[in-house]
Amino acid sequence: xxxxxxxxxxxxxxxxxxxxxxxxxxxxxxxxxxxxxxxxxxxxxxxxxxxxxxxxxxxxxxxxxxxxxxxxxxxxxxxxxxxxx
Amino acid sequence: xxxxxxxxxxxxxxxxxxxxxxxxxxxxxxxxxxxxxxxxxxxxxxxxxxxxxxxxxxxxxxxxxxxxxxxxxxxxxxxxxxxxxxxxxxxxxxxxxxxxxxxxxxxxxxxxxxxxxxxxxxxxxxxxxxxxxxxxxxxxxxxxxxxxxxxxxxxxxxxxxxxxxxxxxxxxxxxxxxxxxxxxxxxxxxxxxxxxxxxxxxxxxxxxxxxxxxxxxxxxxxxxxxxxxxxxxxxxxxxxxxxx
Numbered sequence: 302x303x304x305x306x307x308x309x310x311x312x313x314x315x316x317x318x319x320x321x322x323x324x325x326x327x328x329x330x331x332x333x334x335x336x337x338x339x340x341x342x343x344x345x346x347x348x349x350x351x352x353x354x355x356x357x358x359x360x361x362x363x364x365x366x367x368x369x370x371x372x373x374x375x376x377x378x379x380x381x382x383x384x385x386x
Numbered sequence: 387x388x389x390x391x392x393x394x395x396x397x398x399x400x401x402x403x404x405x406x407x408x409x410x411x412x413x414x415x416x417x418x419x420x421x422x423x424x425x426x427x428x429x430x431x432x433x434x435x436x437x438x439x440x441x442x443x444x445x446x447x448x449x450x451x452x453x454x455x456x457x458x459x460x461x462x463x464x465x466x467x468x469x470x471x472x473x474x475x476x477x478x479x480x481x482x483x484x485x486x487x488x489x490x491x492x493x494x495x496x497x498x499x500x501x502x503x504x505x506x507x508x509x510x511x512x513x514x515x516x517x518x519x520x521x522x523x524x525x526x527x528x529x530x531x532x533x534x535x536x537x538x539x540x541x542x543x544x545x546x547x548x549x550x551x552x553x554x555x556x557x558x559x560x561x562x563x564x565x566x567x568x569x570x571x572x573x574x575x576x577x578x579x580x581x582x583x584x585x586x587x588x589x590x591x592x593x594x595x596x597x598x599x600x601x602x603x604x605x606x607x608x609x610x611x612x613x614x615x616x617x618x619x620x621x622x623x624x625x626x627x628x629x630x
Contacts, residue, residue: 343484
Protein backbone atom coordinates (compact mmCIF):
# COMPACT_ATOMS: atom_id res chain seq x y z
CA UNK A 302 0.00 0.00 0.00
CA UNK A 303 2.79 2.40 0.92
CA UNK A 304 4.46 2.04 -2.45
CA UNK A 305 1.20 2.59 -4.28
CA UNK A 306 0.63 5.82 -2.36
CA UNK A 307 4.03 7.14 -3.41
CA UNK A 308 3.31 6.02 -6.95
CA UNK A 309 -0.04 7.85 -6.99
CA UNK A 310 1.52 11.01 -5.61
CA UNK A 311 4.18 10.89 -8.30
CA UNK A 312 1.46 10.35 -10.92
CA UNK A 313 -0.49 13.36 -9.65
CA UNK A 314 2.58 15.60 -9.71
CA UNK A 315 3.61 14.55 -13.21
CA UNK A 316 0.16 14.41 -14.80
CA UNK A 317 -0.96 17.75 -13.45
CA UNK A 318 2.40 19.56 -13.87
CA UNK A 319 2.61 20.55 -10.21
CA UNK A 320 6.05 22.15 -10.60
CA UNK A 321 6.55 23.35 -7.05
CA UNK A 322 5.17 20.32 -5.22
CA UNK A 323 7.06 17.24 -4.07
CA UNK A 324 5.87 13.83 -2.92
CA UNK A 325 6.46 14.77 0.73
CA UNK A 326 4.16 17.79 0.34
CA UNK A 327 1.10 15.65 -0.33
CA UNK A 328 -0.48 14.22 2.84
CA UNK A 329 -2.22 10.84 2.67
CA UNK A 330 -5.40 12.09 4.31
CA UNK A 331 -5.41 15.59 2.87
CA UNK A 332 -8.18 16.68 0.47
CA UNK A 333 -6.94 16.61 -3.13
CA UNK A 334 -9.56 18.94 -4.55
CA UNK A 335 -10.51 22.53 -3.72
CA UNK A 336 -9.10 22.61 -0.16
CA UNK A 337 -5.83 20.91 0.62
CA UNK A 338 -3.88 20.44 -2.61
CA UNK A 339 -6.28 22.77 -4.46
CA UNK A 340 -6.94 20.77 -7.61
CA UNK A 341 -9.94 21.64 -9.80
CA UNK A 342 -12.43 19.91 -12.10
CA UNK A 343 -10.10 19.79 -15.13
CA UNK A 344 -7.50 18.14 -12.89
CA UNK A 345 -10.14 15.57 -11.93
CA UNK A 346 -10.66 14.63 -15.58
CA UNK A 347 -6.94 14.61 -16.31
CA UNK A 348 -6.18 12.49 -13.26
CA UNK A 349 -9.04 10.10 -14.01
CA UNK A 350 -7.61 9.57 -17.47
CA UNK A 351 -4.11 8.94 -16.13
CA UNK A 352 -5.37 6.42 -13.58
CA UNK A 353 -7.41 4.63 -16.25
CA UNK A 354 -4.31 4.42 -18.46
CA UNK A 355 -1.84 3.40 -15.77
CA UNK A 356 -3.90 0.91 -13.77
CA UNK A 357 -6.44 -0.20 -16.33
CA UNK A 358 -9.36 0.54 -14.00
CA UNK A 359 -12.80 1.73 -14.99
CA UNK A 360 -14.03 5.00 -13.52
CA UNK A 361 -17.68 5.99 -13.54
CA UNK A 362 -17.59 9.70 -14.38
CA UNK A 363 -20.74 10.86 -12.60
CA UNK A 364 -21.19 8.77 -9.49
CA UNK A 365 -21.00 9.92 -5.88
CA UNK A 366 -18.67 7.00 -5.23
CA UNK A 367 -16.14 8.34 -7.72
CA UNK A 368 -16.10 11.64 -5.84
CA UNK A 369 -15.33 9.66 -2.70
CA UNK A 370 -12.56 7.65 -4.42
CA UNK A 371 -10.82 10.87 -5.47
CA UNK A 372 -11.16 12.65 -2.12
CA UNK A 373 -7.68 11.85 -0.78
CA UNK A 374 -4.57 9.75 -1.44
CA UNK A 375 -5.84 7.18 1.10
CA UNK A 376 -9.19 6.83 -0.69
CA UNK A 377 -7.60 6.75 -4.13
CA UNK A 378 -5.10 4.11 -3.03
CA UNK A 379 -7.86 1.88 -1.67
CA UNK A 380 -9.92 2.30 -4.83
CA UNK A 381 -7.04 1.49 -7.20
CA UNK A 382 -5.79 -1.52 -5.23
CA UNK A 383 -9.30 -3.02 -5.07
CA UNK A 384 -10.21 -2.27 -8.66
CA UNK A 385 -6.94 -3.68 -10.06
CA UNK A 386 -7.67 -7.32 -9.15
CA UNK B 387 -6.55 53.18 -42.81
CA UNK B 388 -4.89 55.26 -40.08
CA UNK B 389 -4.12 53.90 -36.63
CA UNK B 390 -2.02 54.87 -33.65
CA UNK B 391 0.11 52.22 -32.04
CA UNK B 392 1.61 52.34 -28.59
CA UNK B 393 3.43 49.92 -26.30
CA UNK B 394 4.61 47.56 -29.02
CA UNK B 395 6.01 44.53 -27.26
CA UNK B 396 7.85 41.75 -29.08
CA UNK B 397 9.15 38.38 -27.92
CA UNK B 398 10.78 35.78 -30.15
CA UNK B 399 12.88 32.67 -29.65
CA UNK B 400 16.45 33.68 -28.67
CA UNK B 401 15.46 37.38 -28.46
CA UNK B 402 17.95 37.84 -25.59
CA UNK B 403 20.94 37.25 -27.81
CA UNK B 404 19.91 37.28 -31.47
CA UNK B 405 18.28 39.70 -33.91
CA UNK B 406 15.18 38.49 -35.76
CA UNK B 407 17.22 37.71 -38.90
CA UNK B 408 19.68 35.66 -36.88
CA UNK B 409 16.99 33.86 -34.91
CA UNK B 410 14.79 32.87 -37.82
CA UNK B 411 14.84 29.13 -38.61
CA UNK B 412 17.12 28.49 -35.62
CA UNK B 413 16.96 25.47 -33.33
CA UNK B 414 14.32 25.97 -30.64
CA UNK B 415 14.61 22.72 -28.74
CA UNK B 416 16.49 24.15 -25.73
CA UNK B 417 14.52 27.34 -25.35
CA UNK B 418 13.75 29.35 -22.21
CA UNK B 419 10.12 30.38 -22.62
CA UNK B 420 8.88 33.46 -20.73
CA UNK B 421 8.48 32.83 -16.98
CA UNK B 422 5.21 34.73 -16.39
CA UNK B 423 5.62 35.75 -12.76
CA UNK B 424 2.26 37.57 -12.89
CA UNK B 425 0.34 34.31 -13.36
CA UNK B 426 -0.49 32.30 -10.19
CA UNK B 427 1.46 29.02 -10.10
CA UNK B 428 -1.62 26.78 -10.18
CA UNK B 429 -2.70 28.41 -13.45
CA UNK B 430 0.76 28.78 -14.92
CA UNK B 431 1.36 25.03 -14.88
CA UNK B 432 -1.17 24.51 -17.69
CA UNK B 433 0.31 27.08 -20.04
CA UNK B 434 2.02 25.85 -23.18
CA UNK B 435 5.02 27.66 -24.69
CA UNK B 436 2.60 29.25 -27.18
CA UNK B 437 0.44 30.58 -24.35
CA UNK B 438 3.47 31.78 -22.39
CA UNK B 439 4.93 33.95 -25.14
CA UNK B 440 1.52 35.42 -26.07
CA UNK B 441 0.59 36.23 -22.46
CA UNK B 442 4.01 37.73 -21.81
CA UNK B 443 3.80 40.35 -24.57
CA UNK B 444 0.14 41.07 -23.84
CA UNK B 445 0.95 41.77 -20.22
CA UNK B 446 3.88 44.02 -21.20
CA UNK B 447 1.65 46.05 -23.52
CA UNK B 448 -0.98 46.92 -20.91
CA UNK B 449 1.57 47.92 -18.29
CA UNK B 450 0.09 51.39 -17.65
CA UNK B 451 -3.35 50.87 -19.21
CA UNK B 452 -6.05 51.46 -16.62
CA UNK B 453 -9.27 50.35 -18.32
CA UNK B 454 -10.08 46.90 -19.69
CA UNK B 455 -9.54 46.77 -23.44
CA UNK B 456 -11.31 44.66 -26.06
CA UNK B 457 -8.87 42.20 -27.63
CA UNK B 458 -8.09 41.26 -31.21
CA UNK B 459 -6.03 38.09 -31.26
CA UNK B 460 -4.30 36.88 -34.38
CA UNK B 461 -2.49 33.68 -35.14
CA UNK B 462 -2.02 31.80 -38.38
CA UNK B 463 -1.75 28.35 -36.83
CA UNK B 464 -2.82 28.80 -33.21
CA UNK B 465 -1.21 26.44 -30.72
CA UNK B 466 -0.21 23.95 -33.39
CA UNK B 467 2.25 21.91 -31.31
CA UNK B 468 -0.64 21.21 -28.93
CA UNK B 469 -3.18 20.63 -31.73
CA UNK B 470 -0.90 18.21 -33.53
CA UNK B 471 -0.37 16.22 -30.31
CA UNK B 472 -4.15 16.02 -29.86
CA UNK B 473 -4.59 14.93 -33.48
CA UNK B 474 -1.89 12.28 -33.12
CA UNK B 475 -3.62 10.94 -29.99
CA UNK B 476 -6.92 10.79 -31.84
CA UNK B 477 -5.32 9.01 -34.80
CA UNK B 478 -3.76 6.45 -32.45
CA UNK B 479 -7.15 6.03 -30.75
CA UNK B 480 -5.73 7.24 -27.42
CA UNK B 481 -7.84 9.23 -24.99
CA UNK B 482 -7.01 12.91 -25.38
CA UNK B 483 -5.89 15.15 -22.51
CA UNK B 484 -8.83 17.19 -21.14
CA UNK B 485 -6.47 20.04 -20.24
CA UNK B 486 -4.96 20.21 -23.73
CA UNK B 487 -8.40 19.90 -25.34
CA UNK B 488 -9.85 22.63 -23.13
CA UNK B 489 -7.14 25.09 -24.19
CA UNK B 490 -7.00 24.16 -27.87
CA UNK B 491 -9.61 26.51 -29.37
CA UNK B 492 -8.31 29.49 -31.32
CA UNK B 493 -9.48 32.07 -28.77
CA UNK B 494 -8.11 30.19 -25.73
CA UNK B 495 -5.14 32.51 -25.24
CA UNK B 496 -6.95 35.87 -25.22
CA UNK B 497 -9.61 34.20 -23.06
CA UNK B 498 -6.97 33.11 -20.55
CA UNK B 499 -5.62 36.64 -20.56
CA UNK B 500 -9.11 38.04 -19.94
CA UNK B 501 -9.53 35.70 -16.95
CA UNK B 502 -6.09 36.58 -15.56
CA UNK B 503 -6.73 40.33 -15.86
CA UNK B 504 -10.45 40.14 -15.02
CA UNK B 505 -11.28 41.78 -18.35
CA UNK B 506 -14.88 41.34 -19.57
CA UNK B 507 -14.49 43.13 -22.92
CA UNK B 508 -15.15 41.47 -26.29
CA UNK B 509 -12.54 39.25 -27.96
CA UNK B 510 -12.05 38.54 -31.66
CA UNK B 511 -9.75 35.71 -32.73
CA UNK B 512 -8.52 35.76 -36.30
CA UNK B 513 -6.68 33.44 -38.62
CA UNK B 514 -6.13 34.39 -42.26
CA UNK B 515 -3.21 32.40 -43.65
CA UNK B 516 -0.09 34.43 -44.41
CA UNK B 517 -2.13 37.60 -43.91
CA UNK B 518 -3.29 36.77 -40.36
CA UNK B 519 -1.40 39.59 -38.68
CA UNK B 520 -2.35 42.27 -41.22
CA UNK B 521 -5.99 41.15 -41.53
CA UNK B 522 -6.29 41.33 -37.75
CA UNK B 523 -5.05 44.93 -37.99
CA UNK B 524 -7.86 45.57 -40.47
CA UNK B 525 -10.32 44.03 -38.02
CA UNK B 526 -9.00 46.19 -35.19
CA UNK B 527 -9.31 49.27 -37.42
CA UNK B 528 -12.91 48.35 -38.30
CA UNK B 529 -13.83 48.02 -34.65
CA UNK B 530 -12.26 51.38 -33.80
CA UNK B 531 -13.75 53.15 -36.82
CA UNK B 532 -17.26 51.83 -36.16
CA UNK B 533 -17.10 53.17 -32.61
CA UNK B 534 -17.22 49.76 -30.92
CA UNK B 535 -14.03 50.57 -29.03
CA UNK B 536 -11.71 53.51 -28.35
CA UNK B 537 -8.67 51.33 -27.82
CA UNK B 538 -7.87 47.73 -28.60
CA UNK B 539 -5.30 45.32 -27.23
CA UNK B 540 -3.81 43.53 -30.21
CA UNK B 541 -2.04 40.20 -29.65
CA UNK B 542 -0.38 38.06 -32.29
CA UNK B 543 1.43 34.76 -31.76
CA UNK B 544 2.76 31.96 -33.93
CA UNK B 545 5.05 29.14 -32.96
CA UNK B 546 7.56 27.32 -35.14
CA UNK B 547 5.75 24.50 -36.98
CA UNK B 548 6.00 21.08 -35.33
CA UNK B 549 8.26 18.56 -37.12
CA UNK B 550 5.27 16.81 -38.78
CA UNK B 551 4.19 19.96 -40.57
CA UNK B 552 7.56 21.42 -41.59
CA UNK B 553 7.13 19.88 -45.04
CA UNK B 554 4.25 22.30 -45.68
CA UNK B 555 6.01 25.48 -44.63
CA UNK B 556 5.66 28.43 -46.98
CA UNK B 557 7.37 31.02 -44.83
CA UNK B 558 10.38 31.13 -42.54
CA UNK B 559 9.92 29.77 -39.04
CA UNK B 560 10.44 31.56 -35.75
CA UNK B 561 8.33 31.31 -32.60
CA UNK B 562 7.22 34.83 -31.82
CA UNK B 563 4.58 36.99 -30.18
CA UNK B 564 3.76 40.66 -30.72
CA UNK B 565 1.39 42.85 -28.80
CA UNK B 566 0.36 46.51 -28.90
CA UNK B 567 -2.39 48.92 -27.97
CA UNK B 568 -4.17 50.41 -31.00
CA UNK B 569 -6.42 53.44 -31.31
CA UNK B 570 -7.41 55.93 -33.99
CA UNK B 571 -4.86 58.76 -34.43
CA UNK B 572 -5.57 61.97 -32.50
CA UNK B 573 -4.12 65.47 -32.40
CA UNK B 574 -2.36 64.95 -29.09
CA UNK B 575 1.38 65.23 -28.77
CA UNK B 576 3.06 61.91 -29.47
CA UNK B 577 5.10 60.33 -26.72
CA UNK B 578 8.18 58.23 -27.42
CA UNK B 579 6.29 54.98 -27.09
CA UNK B 580 3.80 55.59 -29.87
CA UNK B 581 3.62 55.94 -33.61
CA UNK B 582 0.81 56.57 -36.08
CA UNK B 583 0.80 54.54 -39.26
CA UNK B 584 -1.24 54.42 -42.46
CA UNK B 585 -1.77 51.13 -44.23
CA UNK B 586 -3.67 49.82 -47.22
CA UNK B 587 -3.84 46.62 -49.22
CA UNK B 588 -4.79 45.34 -52.63
CA UNK B 589 -5.29 41.92 -54.09
CA UNK B 590 -2.22 40.76 -55.84
CA UNK B 591 -0.99 37.40 -56.95
CA UNK B 592 2.55 36.96 -55.70
CA UNK B 593 4.92 34.09 -56.13
CA UNK B 594 6.58 34.73 -52.78
CA UNK B 595 8.08 31.66 -51.22
CA UNK B 596 9.73 31.43 -47.84
CA UNK B 597 9.46 35.04 -46.76
CA UNK B 598 9.50 35.94 -43.13
CA UNK B 599 5.97 36.09 -41.64
CA UNK B 600 4.38 39.53 -42.12
CA UNK B 601 4.15 39.94 -38.34
CA UNK B 602 7.95 39.79 -38.01
CA UNK B 603 8.53 42.01 -41.04
CA UNK B 604 6.08 44.49 -39.56
CA UNK B 605 7.81 44.66 -36.19
CA UNK B 606 11.24 44.98 -37.82
CA UNK B 607 9.96 47.89 -39.89
CA UNK B 608 8.13 49.48 -36.97
CA UNK B 609 11.27 49.48 -34.83
CA UNK B 610 13.50 50.77 -37.64
CA UNK B 611 13.94 54.30 -39.00
CA UNK B 612 12.52 53.25 -42.36
CA UNK B 613 9.49 55.36 -43.29
CA UNK B 614 7.65 53.13 -45.76
CA UNK B 615 7.44 49.45 -46.54
CA UNK B 616 5.61 47.17 -48.94
CA UNK B 617 4.85 43.67 -47.68
CA UNK B 618 3.64 40.81 -49.83
CA UNK B 619 1.83 37.57 -49.12
CA UNK B 620 0.62 35.13 -51.77
CA UNK B 621 -2.66 37.01 -52.21
CA UNK B 622 -2.19 40.59 -51.09
CA UNK B 623 0.19 43.48 -51.17
CA UNK B 624 0.30 45.73 -48.14
CA UNK B 625 1.65 49.28 -48.13
CA UNK B 626 2.55 50.77 -44.77
CA UNK B 627 3.75 54.24 -43.95
CA UNK B 628 4.68 56.00 -40.74
CA UNK B 629 3.12 59.41 -40.15
CA UNK B 630 5.33 62.18 -38.88
